Every structure is written in C-alpha cells, then in structure tokens.
Amino acid sequence: MEKKIRVIIAKPGLDGHDRGAKVIASSLRDAGMEVIYLGLRQTPEMIVNAAVQEDVDVISLSILSGAHMTIFPEVLKLMKELKIDDVLLTGGGIIPEKDMDELKEMGVGRLFGPGTKLSEGVDYIRGWVSKNRP
Numbered sequence: 797m798e799k800k801i802r803v804i805i806a807k808p809g810l811d812g813h814d815r816g817a818k819v820i821a822s823s824l825r826d827a828g829m830e831v832i833y834l835g836l837r838q839t840p841e842m843i844v845n846a847a848v849q850e851d852v853d854v855i856s857l858s859i860l861s862g863a864h865m866t867i868f869p870e871v872l873k874l875m876k877e878l879k880i881d882d883v884l885l886t887g888g889g890i891i892p893e894k895d896m897d898e899l900k901e902m903g904v905g906r907l908f909g910p911g912t913k914l915s916e917g918v919d920y921i922r923g924w925v926s927k928n929r930p
Contacts, residue, residue, distance in 0.1 A: 802851065804847050806855070807834075808840060810861060820888075823917070824917070824921070844878060847883060848880060857889075860890050864895060884924050888908035888912065905924060
C-alpha cells in the first residue's frame with residue numbers, strides 16, 4: 797500500500813483570514829493526502845514542532861498579512877536546526893513575485909498566489925514528494 801502524503805497547513809502570525817487555507821486543505825484531502833490543519837495564530841516554533849511530531853512530508857503556510865519575509869525564513873531556520881531538510885516548505889498568499897524569488901533562493905519551495913488552480917498545488921506537492929521522499 798502506498799504511503800499517504802502528510803501535509804501540515806498553518807496560518808502563522810496574527811492573520812485571521814483562513815478561508816483560503818481551509819479550501820487548500822479540502823483540495824489536498826480530496827486528492828488523497830492526509831492533512832493536519834493547525835489553525836490560526838501559529839508561531840514558527842509551533843508549526844515546526846507539529847511537523848516533527850506528525851512526521852509530515854510537507855509544511856504549507858498561508859500568509860496574507862505581509863509577514864512572509866519574516867515567517868518563512870524563521871520556519872526554515874527552525875527546520876534546519878532540527879535537521880528536517882527532507883520536508884517541503886511551501887505555501888501561498890499575498891506574496892510579491894520579487895519576494896517569492898528571494899524566498900526560493902533561501903530554500904522555500906514554490907509559492908502560490910490568489911487565483912492559482914487547486915490542481916497546481918496538488919501536482920506540485922505530489923511531484924516534490926515523489927522525487928524527494930521515496
């Protein structure tokens with residue numbers, strides 16, 4: 797039996813808008829993935845600790861607050877400290893293209909903006925996991 801892809805979805809910081817995160821969580825579940833939705837107001841420490849405890853393949857952050865250049869690097873730093881470099885850090889929200897490029901250079905996976913087809917995220921995660929988590 798094939799192992800289900802395990803994904804954590806979290807809303808870090810003070811951003812209280814979680815409708816998009818819930819839609820993403822539903823689409824990943826519909827695609828056969830196991831999704832752990834951590835909910836609102838998560839700290840980077842809470843997110844990374846949950847990822848370790850849940851043995852996930854993917855951490856996906858939904859950020860609409862503009863704090864992406866603080867939160868993604870902090871999550872990456874914590875992941876490196878705990879040596880979980882085989883977990884994909886991805887996500888989406890209101891993130892300018894320039895910032896997406898800078899985050900990618902730091903080691904963040906693909907980031908998705910509003911209006912992205914749900915299937916793009918599903919396909920990206922499946923492809924990344926098949927290459928990096930055999």
